[in-house]
Structures are given as C-alpha cells and as structure tokens.
Amino acid sequence: MTTVTYQKDGRIARLTLNRPEVMNAINDDMPGDLQAAVERADADPEVHLMVLSGAGDAFCAGYDLAHYAADPDNKLTQPMPWDPMQDYQFMWANTQAFMSLFRAMKPVICKVHGYAVAGGSDIALCCDLVLMADDAQIGYMPARVWGCPTTAMWVYRLGPEKAKRMMFTGDKITGVEAADMALVLKSVPADQLDAEVEALAARMAGVPINQLAMQKMVINQTMEATLNQTQRLATVFDGITRHSPEGLNFKARSEDAGWKQAVEERDQGTFDWTRNRQIPGNRD
Template identity: 45%
Template sequence: MTAVRTETAAGVRSIILCRADEYNTITPELRDELAAAIDEADNDPDVHVMLLRADGPAFCAGYGLDWSTQMQAAESESDRVWDSVADMRVLSTFIDVYMKLWYASKPTIAAVNGWCIAGGTDMVLCADIVVAGEGASFGYPPARVWGTPTTAMWVYRLGFEKAKRYLLTGDEIPAPKAAEIGLILECVPDDQLADHAMALAKRMAQVPVNQLRMLKLLCNQTAENMGLSSSRTLGTLLDGVARHTQEGRDFVARSAQAGIRQAVRERDDPFGDYGSRGRS
C-alpha cells in the first residue's frame, strides 16, 4: 500500500492516510486501499475499534482536483452527452468506501488534523465519532460551485438550519466551532490530538466487540430510519448534476485554462476563507 498504512495496538487498528505531500487528497488508489483496510479491520477478531488518522499537515483536502477536473474535461470532448447513470456509478465507487466507516460493524473514530474539506468531509463524517485538533478546519467549498455533499451526513449531524447555514455558503468551519455546533464531538490542542484519540479508542476497545457491534447498530438505525440511504443517493446524483451545470462546466474550463489552484482562488476569494484567507 502507498496511500494508506495500518498499525494495531490494544485492540485498536489505526488506519493512516499517508499521502502527506499531497494533503491526502482522494485518488482511486487511496479509495481502494482504504476500502481494503476497513474490511480487513472489520473482519479481524483481534480488532475492536478502528482509528482513522492522517500523516502530514492535512487530514484530507478533498478529491485530487487535478485528475478529477481533467477527467471531466476529457469527458466534455467526447461526442456523447453527459451520462448521469455512468457518472453516478463511478462516483459511487468512492461513496461506498466512505460509507464503510458507517456500516462497519465495529466503531470508527476519526482524528482530524489540518484541512478536512470538500470530499474529505464526505469521508470523515461517516465515522462514528470525530475528534479534531484545534487548528483543524472543516467545510464544503464546492457548495459554491461544482459539487454537493455526497454522503449527505450534514443534516444528520447538525440538524436542518445549521446544515443549511454552512452548505448554502460553503463557509469554512474552524474545529472549535465545529465542536460547538455538533459537526464533530470535540476538539483538543493539536499536540494532544493523537494521544487523546488513541486513549478514547483504547477505552472503547475494552468493551466486548459483540457489545460494540450491537450498540453501534442501535445508534445508527435512527439515521437509517430517517432516510439516510435515500439522502445519500440524492446527494451523489446531485453532485454529478452540479459538476455539469453551466457554472460547473465553466469551473472546469477555467481550471484547464488557468490551473486548478487559480480557479479555486477565484471561487473562494470573495468569501475570504480556505486558501483565500488573508487575500481578501
């Protein structure tokens, strides 16, 4: 494995995103390695809890926009119109992996450092519990153009009004604010994050694994009864639609012309957050 590595101690399987130089952006390789790591941990009788964390300055800065915008640009050169069914099938190969954190029979904890934005939130909000360093930041900037949250966990974590507040602006959410509004469980000093998350995972791992499985299933069933599966399906479909609106296509064209970093700056500069913080 090159994008993910694992470690095991005291009943806790650490699953570590290790594309640090690329801010752990999501690629097909990361998708496949993460899927294998979750499945392996869920099937290992010696593992009680999974702890997802990341090397480097960012937990996950979303999809690798270089390959994803290039893929859409190549698609636009085809003689065929956009195929929404094919698009959804491709995107679902990623979404199904993130949902493994939710549907794994054992508890999943995520320890977030640095950026966790865009597709990174699609992933991390599927974990059962999220803790973050106080310097971490969350958000879904593609809500401004070119995307919608695919796993659709925002409403289930925040409620209607707070989810709308942050999705209808795409605003950045610093970790202390994320904890205050209930997007994550808590934030701790950055230098205590690793130890704090591991201590929580080890404490949880002392409970018999059959008890952990039953309690997780019981809690998760509430969201299932609220329609999580249909919300996820709609979120995935609408993400494809958002990438193929006129504004979405213009964003891809601008990325090809000026580079993805410049296109993102032009999107975010009016809001003065994420990479544009301090520029406006």
C-alpha cells in the same frame, strides 16, 4: 493498498490516509483502499475499534483537483451530452466506500488535523466519532460550485438549519467552531490531539466487540431509514453540479488558470460562474 496504510496495535486498527505530498487528496485508488482497510479490521476478531488519521500536514484536502479538475483528459467531467448513469456509477462507488466506515460493525474514531475539507469531510463525517485539533478546518467548499456532498452526513450530524448554513456558504470552520456546532465530538489544542484520541481509543478498547457492535447498530439504525435515499439524490446532484453551465465553467477555468486559482476564486466569491467572468470590481 497503496494510498492507505494499515497497522494493528493490540485491539486497535490504525488506518492512515497516505498521500502526504498532496495532503492526502483523494484519487481513483483511495476509496477502494480505504474500504479494504476497514473490511480487514472488521474481519479481525482481535480488533475492537479503528482509528483513522492522515499522514503529513492534513487529514484530507478533498478530491485531487490537479487530476479531476485541471486535467483536460480526465473524464469525471464528461463531454456533452453527458451520461448521468456513468457519472453516478463512479461516484456511488466512492460514496459506498466512504460509508464502509459507517457500516462497519466496529466503531471508528477519526483524528483530524490540518484540513478535512470537500471530499475529505465526507470521509471524516462517515466515522462514528470525530476529534479535531482546534486549528484544523472542516468544510465543503464545492457547495459553492462543482459539488454536492454525496454522503449527506452534514444534515444528519447538524440538523437542517445548521447544515444549510454550511452548504449555502461553502465556508470552512475551525475545530473549535465544529465542536460548538456539535458537528464533531470534541476539539482540543493541536499538541493534545494525539493524547486525546489515544485516551478515548483505550477506553473503548476495553469494551467487548459484541457490545460495541450492538450499540453502533442501534444508534445507526435511527439514521438508516432515510440515509440511502438521501445519498442517492445527493450523488445524482453531485454529477449535475459538475455538468451544469457553472460546473463546466469551473472545469474550464481550472484547466486554463490552474485549479488553485479557480478554487480561490470560488471560495472568495470573486468569479461569476454563470457568466464565466470575474465579478466587476475584483482583480483580473
């Protein structure tokens, strides 16, 4: 594992996303590394639970757009005509790697500081319990163009109407707002986040592994009846978003103007992706 570190701390396995120089942005290796770390903890008879966090200034800033969007040689967006099954194979593997957190026998606490956005929100929301710093932000901005959250965890955590509010806008919300919406378990001041996570982890660590596993399995079963079908549809749609006319225009804009400008224009709503031009009245 090169992008995720693993540390065993008594009954707790500590998994840390470890690309701090790019706010732990997801590259080709991270999904597999994350799954390997989860499987290692799940197989250890002394580990009762996992705590997942991010090194540096953020939990995870999503997919590494310098690689996936701005690089003209990256094949995540294929030349047309595109092969949807090739795209699906790649993204489904990533989705299943993130879902190892959900499917693990042992519970996972996710500690979010800074950002858990785009694909980073997929990772966080696959965990069993999410605690955020008040000033941290979570959202799925690619819902505006170039993405569909493949894990579909937004709707399972929020319900249809609140999930639509997030997906129809691509807005980011703070930890306080996320807790108020019941998207995450709790939000606390940033300087209290570590202590809050440690207190919860210590409380859970005193429960036998088999008890933790049975409670998790029973609760997850309420979601599993439809989860696989929903995620397959979302993964297909994610590929379509990147190969639609608007998705191809976003990719071209990222290559020409840089992914940071393309993302700013997407998030601020200042670019018409259908006509591939600035919206009149906005800056050039």
